[in-house]
Amino acid sequence: MSTRNLERLFAPRSVAVIGASNRPQTVGALVMRNLLMGGFQGPIMPVNPKESAIAGVLAYKDVAALPVTPDMAVVCVPPKAVPDVVQALGDKGVLAAIVITAGLGQIKDDEGRTAQERMLEIAGHFGMRLLGPNCVGLLVPGVNLNASFLHEPAKPGKVAFVSQSGALCTAVLDWATPRGIGFSHFISLGDNLDVDFGDTIDYLGTHPDVRAILLYIEAVRDARKFMSAARAAARNKPVLAIKSGRVAEGAKAAASHTGALAGADHIYDAAFRRAGILRVYNLEELFEAVETVAHQRRLKGERLAIMTNGGGIGVMAVDDLIDMGGTMAVLSDETVGKLDAVLPPTWSRSNPIDIIGDAPGKRYTDSMEVLFTAPEVDSMLVMHAPTAISSPDEIAEKVIELAEKNKRAHITTCFVGEGAVANARRMFAQARLPSYETPDQAVRAFMHTVTFARNQKMLMETPASLPVEFTPATTTARLVIEGSMAKGHFVMSEPDAKAVFAAYGIPTVETHIARTPDEALEIADRMGCTVAVKILSPDITHKSDVGGVMLNLNSPEETRQAAQSMLNRVGETFPDAQIDGFTVQRMMRRPGAHELIIGVTTDAVFGLVVLFGEGGTAVEVIADRAVTLPPLNMNLARNLIENTRIYKRLQGYRDRPPADLDAICLTLIKVSQLVCDIPEITELDINPLFADSRGVLAVDARIKLDPKQTRGPHRLAIRPYPKEQEEWFTMTNGEKVLLRPIRPEDEPKHYEFVSSLTSEDIRFRFFGLVKELPHDQMARLTQIDYEREMAFIARADLDKDKAEETLGVVRTVTDADNERTEFSIVVRSDLKGSGLGVALLEKMIRYCRARGTRQMIGQVLKDNTRMLHFCENLGFRRERMVEEDVYELVLELQEVPERSAHDPA
Structure with a gap:
């Protein structure tokens, strides 16, 4: 289900409260009080078999006795009674209900079914939508609906808030009310067993009264529905999220470097970026961000000019901007010349633009008019520190007046201080110009607009065509994989893994299997080149950690001796490990090549995840990685690369030429296509992947298989090209x-x-x-x-x-x-x-x-x-x-x- 019958939940014309009560401080009493005090215009019908009236409103013995079928019901009865109440509501024709009751998973009937399972089965039969259970309810101030047991009502507004945490709902409401922040919808999902984030985002994304959607997320249940809904909504309005549980304690050991590196929080980050969601990290930042991105004019670029009457606060803003990954506008000679004509001789003559402490309003607006026409300036931060000479109110008035004339200009203001600038900040708020108290708040707000614009661009960006056309030999890859599984090898041997990659056009190193040291000698003799030998064992994940790798072997006899000593060493260290022999591969010398890692792992929520970063034996220590969700195209692949530290080195430096970025992007696309095509692949590594100006080469390879995996939405959060x-x-x-x-x-x-x-x-x-x-x-x-x-x-x-x-x-x-x-x-x-x-x-x-x-x-x-x-x-x-x-x-x-x-x- 998705938006079916949600209109009855979020805009009901009548409400019944099942379990309404006159006993003070009970949920049933608080819900009735809030519904009555909220001014809801439709019928409010309490149901209680023991009372004739609740809060002065005529009560009914049971659901069947209700004089009309309510659009929505609020269920506040004990857990054991919830399934029978839902049955009665369904029989009555009710198609939406809020289940406030918690603990349904602990109550079982004689057949061993939980009250939760029975409730969902009954609701599904009737097509009834359920909000909750274990939630605090729902507020829609625009229709005077307060179907919750929250301690105070929400002010009306244009922002929707959706939360999994009832406690956070209370905190947000308590925080927002004194600040005058209002809401179009205030929704507590609770356990979100039916109505979930995907459903609510779908509904709110097309609602005309919702200007922005705010989410508090603990965990996403249906990743594909969530991603589809968020991507659709984010094209129309800002979607912002706080994700709790950012630190993963006690991460399980993984069978690959990728599994160890791709932490759950990084994956949520990647999913949010791909969906166009702006992520923030606390309540204050959440509401700052929504005010900024919802009110600001469209950002045409990322270059910021900082104008200030105090050098100190300007330098602080620059430090914050660089720390947050922002871009300073570099003033052209022409712009400097124009500013010379309107500023005192002692101005800074660079960005930040220090217009001197005695600056009146006209000096501000004269400078701003110059910057408005400067092609190298995309946005402006106007700062002011109070002085005995100038008037903050007069400066604010002039800035507002000029901003009104330049509707397309992107302006953020920062008037530091308290009493002296308080009224100026109020003036900015009334004029819908973002205003902040400190440089770091103002810069962070600007960076919110930058991140939001980047996300929007990624949603709308036309990807470049592939640099070369490739048609994967999927049948060949599948035959190799099926052969490996038939032998019971669910972690593929390195040669088999390389054969799969080769079938998808990924260049690999020539590799052969030797069962004994003597076979290693024969293979090295046939190859006639310098070789490397590695232990071949499904029980040893990281071969170099146990002395299972020997490089630069120049003769067949040296190869045999290396294999024998390796066998002895590994046998002593891991006597129980299954040793299948050795791999003998051509020793590739690529002086100056970068060692990269490309990998895939399977996340419990978002399914397959692609990882890229700096590779090598110290990959976990370096921890330079970025992750994204497949499928990929050239733009998405390049964006993944750009989110790592090694990206700058890949562009070349000193006498080192740039690496072939197109070849790296294409390899990422091929890996993405491989895991989309073959569902049995659950994890893989290419580490290292050599990359230089001549292209790429997969030196080591690992693929983990699961024969039980099948195609379906659980594998891929975003449906690939069919x-x-x-x-x-x-x-x-x-x-x-x-x-x-x-x-x-x-x-x-x-x-x-x-x-x-x-x-x-x-x-x-x-x-x-x-x-x-x-x-x-x-x-x-x-x-x-x-x-x-x-x-x-x-x-x-x-x-x-x-x-x-x-x-x-x-x-x-x-x-x-x-x-x-x-x-x-x-x-x-x-x-x-x-x-x-x-x-x-x-x-x-x-x-x-x-x-x-x-x-x-x-x-x-x-x-x-x-x-x-x-x-x-x-x-x-x-x-x-x-x-x-x-x-x-x-x-x-x-x-x-x-x-x-x-x-x-």
Whole structure:
């Protein structure tokens, strides 16, 4: 389930309280008090078999006795009684309930089922949505709903707060009220057994009264639903999160370096970045950030100019900016010259721009006007320290006046001090200009806007095409993996692991297996080069730690002796280890090459995670790593690399040329593709991966397998490109075209496709004349979430001398409950009658049927008779007129079962 029936929960017209009470300080009494005092306009119906009235309101013996079916019920009864109450609510037709009661998991019936299991089973039967259990309730100030037992009401506002912790709900409300911070929704999820983060984000992401969404997260249950909902919402409004439990105590030993390095908190960080969520670390920062990103104007770049009347506070701001990874604007000679004309001769002549302590309001605005026009300045921090000469109020008034004239300017203010500047800060607040008390607060707020802008850019960025096309030999890789599992080797031997990587086009070192020291001699003799020997054992994870690696062996006899001494040494140290022999590999000398690590591990929440960083034997000590969620493209791969310390060295320094970053990115993409294609892979390492200006080379390799792993949402938090949906189609003119899902890399060709359409095609598709689609809109059309949307395009190489072209596209957007999907289709004008339109729409119909979607709808202009007849021939019916000139067409995709009276519509 997702947003189904959530309107009844978050905007009910009537409420029943099951377990309402007159006993002071009980949950039932507090919920009734809050509902009544909140001014809720609909009926409030208490249920208590022992009372005739609760808080002066007529009470009812049981749910069946209620005079009307409430939209929502609040359940405050003991744990044992909750399943029976939910049954009664379902029988009554109630489709939403808040279960405040805790402890349902500890109560069992005669059959051993917990009260929690019974409650969920009953609610699922009726399609009833449950908030909780073990929550403090729900507040929606906009409809005067306070269905909670919180100690005070929430002020109305435009920010939604969603929390797993009831105690934190109390703390946040206590903190926010005196500061005048209001909320559109204040939601306690509790154990979130039904309504969870994904559901609430989906609902709030499209709600017109919600300007920003704040989350307090302890753990995510359904990673794929969470990521899809957050990515969709973050394109429309700021989503911010606090994640508790950042320090992992007692981490378990892992079978690979990757497993040891990829801590859970790093993975949440990666998931938040990928979803466009801005992460903060305390309540004050949370509300500072939401005020900043929700009110600030769009940031055009990251270069900050700091203007101040006090050198000390300016230098503090610079220190904070650099510490937080920000960028100082470097003033051009032209800008310095313009500032010379409006500032005293003693000004700093650089950034930070010290305009001297006696600066009046006009000096501030004169300097700001110069900086507004400076191409090297993207944003401005205006600072002021009170002096006996200048008036903070007069300066604030001038700054506000200038900001009003320059609506597109990005300005943050910092007036340090208390009493002397308090009114100036109030003036900024009324003018919606962010204002902060200290340099570090102001800089942190600016960096929130930078991080938010980066996240938004990553959501909308068009990835570059792959530097080279590669087609993995997936069948070969699978055969090697199946062979390894058949032998019971669930940690693959190094040669087998390298064979898998080679099948995916990753360059590897020539490697052979020797069962005995004498075989090692023979192999070294055949290879005729300097070799390295490593112990081959499924029980030894890190070979170099136990003397299981010998390098630079220059002769066959030296190789045999090294293998024998290694066998003796390991046998004494690990007498119980299974020794399968040795690997003998060509000794690769790459002077100046960087040693990197690329790895994959499986997280319990987000599934597969890709890791990149500095490799080598001291990889855990160096701990230079970044993680992300697959699948990857060139932009995401490069962003992963940029988040490590070794990135700067990879760009080259002194006489060391830059490494081939494209080759590293492509290797990351290949590894990502490998683990997406083969579900049995749960963990892998390439360490070291040599990287230099000539490319990359996998020197050591490790793959861990689990034959029980299958495909599914638990493996990948983000659904990868569905390659299985690719198919060829032959048009009536005999030309073959590829029908496949759209990819983010298709954006440039999609511009060409749209520009090739006739004005009539565009009017029929967009219901109006569209001259040009901006990047953010085109990104939404090409960067789709395959979990919720689908777009199939037709691509063809029309001429050997021309790049492939987009010939047509059909797309659907499905509601969160997979009930209805809305389609649109357009084919290039010169290809109408080629059968391509039918092929595309029939392919989409098959796809939606297969994923269980109930109904496909579309809107077609009344005068688009060709499309109307086209759809009707495929089984669509004209359902209704949406507008005077627009038909809604409907196609039933599934056989519709008969519904009971209480089934949700």
